[in-house]
Amino acid sequence: MARIVMKFGGTSMAGIERIRNVAGRVKREAEAGNQVAVVVSAMAGETDRLVQLCREAAPLYDPREYDVVVASGEQVTAGLLAMTLQGMGLNARSYMGWQLPIRASGHAAALIEGIDVAVLERVFDDDGIAVIPGFQxxxxxxxxxxLGRGGSDTSAVALAAAMKADRCDIYTDVDGVYTTDPRIVPKAKKLDFVTYEEMLELASVGAKVLQTRSVGLAMRTKMPVQVLSSFEDRPGTLIADEAAIEGQIMERNVITGIAHDRNEALITLVDLPDTPGTVAAIFGPLAKANINVDMIVQSVRQAGEASDLTFTVPNASLAQAVAELEKAKGKIGFKEIITNMEIAKVSAVGVGMRSNAGIAAQMFEALAERRINILAITTSEIKVSVLIPEEYTELAVRVLHSAFGLDAEADSAGAAA
Amino acid sequence: MARIVMKFGGTSMAGIERIRNVAGRVKREAEAGNQVAVVVSAMAGETDRLVQLCREAAPLYDPREYDVVVASGEQVTAGLLAMTLQGMGLNARSYMGWQLPIRASGHAAALIEGIDVAVLERVFDDDGIAVIPGFQxxxxxxxxxxLGRGGSDTSAVALAAAMKADRCDIYTDVDGVYTTDPRIVPKAKKLDFVTYEEMLELASVGAKVLQTRSVGLAMRTKMPVQVLSSFEDRPGTLIADEAAIEGQIMERNVITGIAHDRNEALITLVDLPDTPGTVAAIFGPLAKANINVDMIVQSVRQAGEASDLTFTVPNASLAQAVAELEKAKGKIGFKEIITNMEIAKVSAVGVGMRSNAGIAAQMFEALAERRINILAITTSEIKVSVLIPEEYTELAVRVLHSAFGLDAEADSAGAAA
Incomplete structure (x- = not known):
């Protein structure tokens, strides 16, 4: 007997037929003797619809009332799944966020402060199944x-941690985490295991399987998370810490996956004076405006001479960033701002990198062979990222996927494509 | 300054444009210095959609989970209206049924047990507007x-009573209560006043402006209820007790309105034995099956001889009623069951009837003149109802509307039509 949380996303809950399919999966786990809590998203498209209503009602809507409106989507699917499970002869009931309660602070992007599990313990003592709306x-x-968009993943992991579950299963419309985007590389392989750290890097640079926040929470609480398909009966990807998947790590590739992200824009400040305080004058106002600066490259010429500074910001913040910099132009002292949205960030991620020098060099070499120009580089302990012209994105991802030995064998490629 | 409840139905809340219109009306009342609580329905069609989802999920759905699902419609409109009011610069907030709380017992057709007004009193002290989802x-x-379909009317009246409001305004898609259905009689007039008793009779025999339960509650709590249009700026109909509208009653017609109802079916049991206990043997099983029997006519011939018994049941219960009677045939001892769904009940309603003998006679005479056959008659203190062949419904309503002097003058007829 295990204690598990099963979480189903919006595509899995979109309509009664799919809810019935979900109920079948829950039934199977319950009848195998497990204690099951189910966390559900709203039907696909429903949260978008509700958010749109809020925007139309008041452009600067009150986040408190926004929460009242958008929380209703999960309330509906939780009730529907509970009654469907009952119709299959199971002892199921829904519990809203305020009924458990799931204690949270803030609005529209609230943080979970704690979850009371007394009600759940009574449900399990009574051989019952609890259905809980995610996101609220x-x-x-x-x-x-x-909790903010995608928050149901975080609800599921937080609930699993609170009820000391053996694992948290996230059912979605893909069957796991891949070595890269299969739409770009048909030979991408599904990963059996991935560490929390790798998943965080893969998620934040473009792999959208799980909300990043939920991965961070899983890492902090050491909750094993399994990503698997609602629609197929295949093993998924287990996300856990290195220790938990130690047996497998021996056979793992040095690089776990290749991620890409087209949502960054490049800003170059031309002819900056070489005086103390220039960097603070640039990034201070951006930080104040909540603009996230990612990669930074400074080309210093001779001491005392003017130099250029290049960095990236999210596409969506570009206009605001330029405005902030123009405002501070007198203080910073640059000559010109050049912007470029036609860029992409491609990253190689893997915990194996720690014990393998030369990954960055291998990466630059593979890209140079295809004459792909590298505009900037950043590295972390388990990641090397390069900024390249956007038109080379797919080529770069394919080249690196091959170069690091991630391409699937011919027979498994069919399944992944 | 008055303390008022404003209630808006589904048509009034259907979409952001209409919610903005509602907010404008609320704003006007608030800026006139009134203390306002607003009760809202779900958007038109939304509750039907949610009920349908429940039916598809589980034909015998759990009423408890049904409530979780269907209550979401009003949650959405309450949040949207609150943020729209805020967008107009008003101090508004939504309060769900569980937040006030509105205490209720039962599920799917719950009864309101009480409403705590402490939260509302604080809102009013703070010059705030409370937006409350109806129905929950x-x-x-x-x-x-x-609370069951149409329950938002009851929510509004119960809330008005609990907060000792001066009145409860029900905004809907018609501009008041009419002397009869304007689709049948273009000369139908909007009533300025109607007593609770009259409204109950008019509602239960076919006028669908207010949920019957809400009228009963208003009568018991002596809460003046005003029915008026969300879409036009015209006075509506005040529903109150006779004392409250005494000044006007002098000028009122003896008959207030003509109602009709096509949802009844006639059952005739042929050749019943004239023995004690026969009536109990007939109506006992029907009562047990929760079948509502309305009009009853017994034609007794000679003492000791067999007679026929005729009565009506709701159309929807006819098949079940016949089945129950067939089961009890041996005990009852009738020879044959004849059923007829092609009937209609037409009623003249008015508190003035109490002091005016001869209303029934006048009614029969008017119908006889047009050769409309009367199948059965019932009377109460303020109502005379006749059962007629269904095909004569419109003619009978028009004839009675004229006979009792209810037709509007030419100039006001245009507005009513």
Whole structure:
């Protein structure tokens, strides 16, 4: 007997037929003797619809009332799944965020502060199944709170941690985490295991299987998370810490996956004076405006001479960043701003990198062979990222996927494509 | 300054443009210095959609989970209206049934047990506006409860009574209560006043402006209810007790309105034995099966001889009623069952009837003149109902509307039509 959380995303809950399919999976786990709590998303498209209504109602809507509106999508699917499970003869009931309660602080992007499990323990003692709407909680003053888009993943992991579950299974419309985007590389392989750290790097640079926040929470609480398909009966990908998957790590590739991200824009400040305080004058205002600066490259010429500074910001923040910099132009002292949105970041990720020098060199070599120009480089302990012209994105991902030995054999490629 | 409840139905809340219109009306009342609580329905069609989802999920759905699902429609409109009001610069907030709380018992057709107004009093002290989803409450064990279709009217009246409001304004897609259905009689007039008793008779025999339950509650709590249009700026109909509208009653017609109802079916049991216990043997099983028997006519011939018994049941219960009677045939002893769904009930309603003998006679005479056959008659203190062949419904309604002097003058007829 295990204690598990099963989480189903919006595509899995889109319509009664799919909810019935979900109920079948829950039934199987319950009848295998497991204690099951189910976390559900709203039907695919429903949260978008509700958000759109809020925007139309008031462009600067109150986040508190926004939460009242958008939390309703998960309320509907939780009730529907509970009654479907009952119709299959199971002892199931829904519990809203305010009923457990799932204590949260803030609105629209609330943080989970804690989950009371007394109700759940009674449900399990009674051989029951609890169905819990994801994405929602209740504040200390009794208001509905929601966790931000994709928050149901975080709900599931937080619930699993609170109820000391053996694992948290995230059912979605893909069957796991891949070595890279299979739409770009048909030979991409599904990974059996991935560490939390790798998953964080893969998610934040473009792999959208899980909300990044939920991976961070799983890492902190050491909760093993399994990503698997709602629609197929195949093993998924287990996300856990290195220790938990130690037996397998011997056979793992040095590089686990290749990620890419087209959502960055490049800013170059031309002819900066070489005086102390220039860098602070640049990044201070951007930080104040909540603009996330990622890669930074400074080309210093001779001491005392002017130099250029290049860095990236999210596409969506480019206009605001330029405005902030123009405002501070007198203080910074640059001559010109050049911007470029036609760039992409491609990253090689893998915990094996720690014990393997030369990964960066191998990467630059593979790209140089195809004459792909590298605009900037950043590295972390388990990741090397390069900035390249956007038109080379797919080529670069394919080249690196091959170069690091990630391409699937011919027979398994069919399944992955 | 007055303390008022404003209730808006599904047509009034159908989409952001209409919600903005509703917000404008709320704003006007608030800026006139009134203390306002707003009760809202789900967007038109939304509750039907949610009920349909429940039916598809599980034909015999759990009423408790049904309530979780269907209560979401009002949650959405309450949040949207609150943020729209805020966008107009007003201090508004939504309060769900479980937040006030609105205490209720039962599921799917729950009864309101009480409403705590402490939160509302604080809102009013703070010059705030409370937006409350209709149709929902919370049970003593913390589950969501809904009041049954049309329940938002009852929510509004109960809330008005609890907060000792001066009146409860029900905004809907018609501009008041009419002397009869304007689709049948273009000369139907909007009534300025109608008593609770008249409204109950008019509602239960076919006028669908207000949920019958809400009228009963308004009568018991002596809450003046005003029915008026969300879309036009015209006075509506005030529903109150006779004392409250005494000044006007002098000028009122003896008959207030003509109602009709096509949802009844006639059952005739042929050749019943004239023995004690026969009537009990007939109506006992029907009562047990929760079948509502309305009009009853017994034609007694000579003492000791067999007679026929005729009565009506709702159309929807006819098949079940016949089955129950066939089961009890041996005990009852009738020879044959004849059924007829092609009937209609037409009623003249008015508190003035109490002091005016001869209304029934006047009614029969008017119908006889047009050769409309009367199949059965029932009377109450303020109502005379006749059962007629269905094909004569419109003619009978028009004839009675004229006979009792209800037709509008030419100039006001245009507005009513």
């Amino acid at each position: 909680g209740v504040t200390s003053d009794g208001a509905v709170a929601t | 409450g919370v049970t003593s064990d913390g589950a969501v409860a809904t």
